[in-house]
Amino acid sequence: MIASIIITNYNYEKYLARCLRSCLSQTVKEDYEVILVDDKSNDKSNKIANEFLGIKNFKYIRNKKNIGVAASANAAIRKAKGEYFLRVDSDDFISKHTLQYLLFFMEYRKDLLGVACDYTLINKQEKKIKRINARENPISCGILYNKQKFVDLGMYNNNYRHREEEELKVRLGDSYKVEYLHLPLYRYRMHSENKTKTGEYKIFFKRKIAKLQNNQMLNEIKSKKILKKDKVIAIIPARGGSKRFKMKNIAKIWGKPMIYWAIQAAKDTNLIKDIYVTSDNIKILKTAKKYGAKTILRPKELSGDRIPKIYAISHAMEKIKNIKRNDLIVILQANSPNVSCFDITKCVYNLKKFNRNEIMSLDKNLMQNAAIRVLKSSSINQRFLSTYCGGVISNTIDVHYKKDLKKIN
Numbered sequence: 001m002i003a004s005i006i007i008t009n010y011n012y013e014k015y016l017a018r019c020l021r022s023c024l025s026q027t028v029k030e031d032y033e034v035i036l037v038d039d040k041s042n043d044k045s046n047k048i049a050n051e052f053l054g055i056k057n058f059k060y061i062r063n064k065k066n067i068g069v070a071a072s073a074n075a076a077i078r079k080a081k082g083e084y085f086l087r088v089d090s091d092d093f094i095s096k097h098t099l100q101y102l103l104f105f106m107e108y109r110k111d112l113l114g115v116a117c118d119y120t121l122i123n124k125q126e127k128k129i130k131r132i133n134a135r136e137n138p139i140s141c142g143i144l145y146n147k148q149k150f151v152d153l154g155m156y157n158n159n160y161r162h163r164e165e166e167e168l169k170v171r172l173g174d175s176y177k178v179e180y181l182h183l184p185l186y187r188y189r190m191h192s193e194n195k196t197k198t199g200e201y202k203i204f205f206k207r208k209i210a211k212l213q214n215n216q217m218l219n220e221i222k223s224k225k226i227l228k229k230d231k232v233i234a235i236i237p238a239r240g241g242s243k244r245f246k247m248k249n250i251a252k253i254w255g256k257p258m259i260y261w262a263i264q265a266a267k268d269t270n271l272i273k274d275i276y277v278t279s280d281n282i283k284i285l286k287t288a289k290k291y292g293a294k295t296i297l298r299p300k301e302l303s304g305d306r307i308p309k310i311y312a313i314s315h316a317m318e319k320i321k322n323i324k325r326n327d328l329i330v331i332l333q334a335n336s337p338n339v340s341c342f343d344i345t346k347c348v349y350n351l352k353k354f355n356r357n358e359i360m361s362l363d364k365n366l367m368q369n370a371a372i373r374v375l376k377s378s379s380i381n382q383r384f385l386s387t388y389c390g391g392v393i394s395n396t397i398d399v400h401y402k403k404d405l406k407k408i409n
Helices: 013-023 045-050 069-079 098-108 147-152 164-175 199-223 258-268 282-290 309-319 341-353 377-382 402-407
Strands: 003-009 032-038 058-062 084-089 114-122 128-132 143-146 178-189 232-237 274-279 294-297 328-332 358-363 366-375 397-401
Touching: 003 013, 003 069, 003 098, 013 032, 013 045, 013 084, 032 045, 032 069, 045 058, 058 069, 069 084, 069 147, 069 164, 084 098, 084 147, 098 114, 098 143, 098 178, 128 178, 143 147, 164 199, 199 258, 199 341, 232 258, 232 309, 258 274, 258 282, 258 328, 258 341, 274 282, 274 309, 282 294, 294 309, 309 328, 328 341
Parallel strands: 003 032, 003 084, 032 058, 114 178, 232 274, 232 328, 274 294, 366 397
Antiparallel strands: 084 143, 114 128, 114 143, 328 397, 358 366
16 A cells, blocks of 8 residues: 555544545545544544545544544554555645645655645635745645654654644654655645644743753753853843833733743753842742742832843842853843743854854844844954844843943943
């Protein structure tokens, strides 16, 4: 058998039949099978699946308990008889030529682990929103894998109930050899029922993947002795006054105060020795202390909305003891919940490795929007000679050498 199409489903009765029909209507001439894994749905998915049981190349697996997308996909991959397999989410569907085109490509590229296709965003009514380049914005589905190579490389991590493809790419590194076919063969449905497409889920799994990436970078930092004896300290300015949004730094977002996410990102680096929050507001300082940061009470005259941030940083530096000349200072924004530990470690790593005056990571869609800024001491006056270092983060990180902070104005 040439291929297996694997569909994972949980409570998508609205879209399941449409998905199954698209997978069972492929134009490929060789034999293929469609395997549906239902992850213990409590809607009418089971009834819908049973209606397709009479179809020769259709197989149905119903989990006894809910085990998540990755584990469900792995179970189907083990049972798959195809030389290749293609994953499709049950709320999406595919073009009738999808398997034919992807197989044609893979037959000529036996060296690859897989080939992915572009996809089209659609709404509930299946109207086109826009076409997406899969190389620039990859998703877990719409990728045809060589089954044996995939199994040999360890398959999906069952601990990842979502975002399993991102974990796979990070874990495999250079072994993740996937090419991209720029044909929009996959239909990716946008709808409110999909939790994995909400901001909260995206941030949660971004941080989970970031920890994995961070550990890999820490190993490289240690093996190459990039930091040597340098100490890394984080300072988070968080004034109490805000004209547009009062006390925004401790406003709740995803169930936690805003400042918690910056503190936690710094802690998760396993690189930053101490985290300091400087503020003129006692309530903010108490919140910061609760989540493991050391606190510095800032004078009111250094806390106005027109006061440059450097004055707050300089004041904090005077209060912190035992800072040596070449220690690194990471300046985080209190209202930056999207910043991850890997974002921070990458800044420190690039500052040291490339010996740059400044390294700036920009949002590639809004190039004027600085996302991460890393400043090195020796040439602080050349701060506009920035180097793009990749990544799309919507917040600001500054990394400075302690000896040059007083030069910044």
